[in-house]
Amino acid sequence: MRVLILGGSGFVGRSVADEAVRRGYDVTVFNRGRRSAPAGVTTVTGDREGDLSALDDGTWDAVIDTWSARGEAVRRTAELLSGRAGVYSYVSSRSVYTGEQNERAEDAPLVDVSDEGYAGDKLRGELGAAAFDGPVLLARAGLILGPYEDIGRLPWWLNRLARGGPTLAPGPRDLPLQYIDARDLANFLLDNAGRRTAGPFDLVSRSGHTTMGELLDVVNEVTGGHAELRWTGPEVIEAAGIQGWTQLPIWLPPGELHTFLHQGDVSKAYGEGLVCRPVRETVADAWAWLQSLPGDAPQRADRPRVGLDPAVEAKVLAEQ
Structure with a gap:
């Protein structure tokens, strides 16, 4: 599988890159080049809020986006990569919820899109990812722990x-406690990218x-x-x-x-193969x-x- 990781040198992105290389995938990472990426990947440099020209060419089976700031940056890459990738997976957050409970967790009410904090940024990132013209997986992670x-x-x-x-x-x-090891998050993202799974998933261990x-x-x-x-x-x-x-x-x-x-409630994610070490x-x-x-x-x-x-x-x- 050919995988493009938007990020790839820090915490979650690094965990995804490590696992993708371990699986023998053809891995490209796109970032500002400020931190070293793992051996075995191709690094292209640019700026999510600036120069994206390094992504003007190329096709991938899957894109995994770990961006956590302004949602406009997600929209730009989702549009740019439309037609050139099989699935777009965006690492979001359970912070997008208001905290009100619902029958199924992923259907719970979301924060207002005008929210100026982290939750609003993540929700705007989800809306930006929707600009991709293929399957979009929204990985709403909770507390993330582990190496890096x-x-x-x-x-x-x-x-x-x-x-x-x-x-x-x-x-x-x-x-x-309820959390997810970054490497288990990486496994879920890569497994489901291969299946072109779409939709929102709350990604933490069982309580x-x-x-x-x-x-x-x-x-x-x-x-x-x-x-x-x-x-x-x-x-x-x-x-x-x-x-x-x-x-x-x-x-x-x-x-x-x-x-x-x-x-x-994380039954939906476990139903799609989430495993927590x-x-x-x-x-x-x-x-x-x-x-x-x-x-x-x-x-x-x-x-x-x-x-x-x-x-x-x-x-x-x-x-x-």
């Missing part, structure tokens, strides 16, 4: 528990694929067992003014937002990748750094 992560969520927990000592562990321990307790226990074990996990109730964390998701990555207290992000594999491989880096983990410039200030953590633990 440039958001910092799992890397923060790995580094924090590796540092050891008393560690604030946000409870309850049995809080169900409870792991729990907050299992995740941190595995992180602690993989990083050497140096941390003393101090399980702390949501009411204590919230009283201290600590924000879930940002200051305590991945975690959200029980409630409406947790229900939406960690208890979604065990949490231990995701954690161990992410830790091995982090240790292989010459410096800190990469950090996307358009996303704020996550994590809890050690002084704030110490203060909360001292008061318990």
Whole structure:
């Protein structure tokens, strides 16, 4: 299969490129050339919001688009590649939903197209992808973890528990989590590109694929067992003014937002072959990748750094 990846050097795009090369596909990546792409791909350079001339020629069986900013850039490539590709897969986000529940997850209400934030950008990207004249798959991913992560969520927990000592562990321990390893997302995209599958799919594991307790226990074990996990109730964390998701990555207290992000219906994706690997594999491989880096983990410039200030953590633990 001939695959064009719009992106291909960071996190999800890199995971897709790695897997496509492993499968023996003919892989082209299009990006600004600021980061190295994996061996075995053809790299063409340009700018999603500027010069697309490197894509003026060529045909592909599948296009996988990992763009996450202004939706107009997606429309431009979808139009340009119409008639020259078999299927267009756009990596969107479950953020496009308002959070209201519906009988089937993919039919839930969407945010207003005028939304000026990340959700609006992703929805406008979906609308831009619709300009493609063939099958369009909308991969509405939830929380994405694994090697190459440039958001910092799992890397923060790995580094924090590796540092050891008393560690604030946000409870309850049995809080169900729902996420997807970037490599499992890559497999789904490539498998379904080959079948020219179309339509929206919510792409995360089943709820409870792991729990907050299992995740941190595995992180602690993989990083050497140096941390003393101090399980702390949501009411204590919230009283201290600590924000879930940002200051305590991945975690959200029980409630409406947790229900939406960690208890979604993903039966449609599993029906199309989604397979999610065990949490231990995701954690161990992410830790091995982090240790292989010459410096800190990469950090996307358009996303704020996550994590809890050690002084704030110490203060909360001292008061318990």
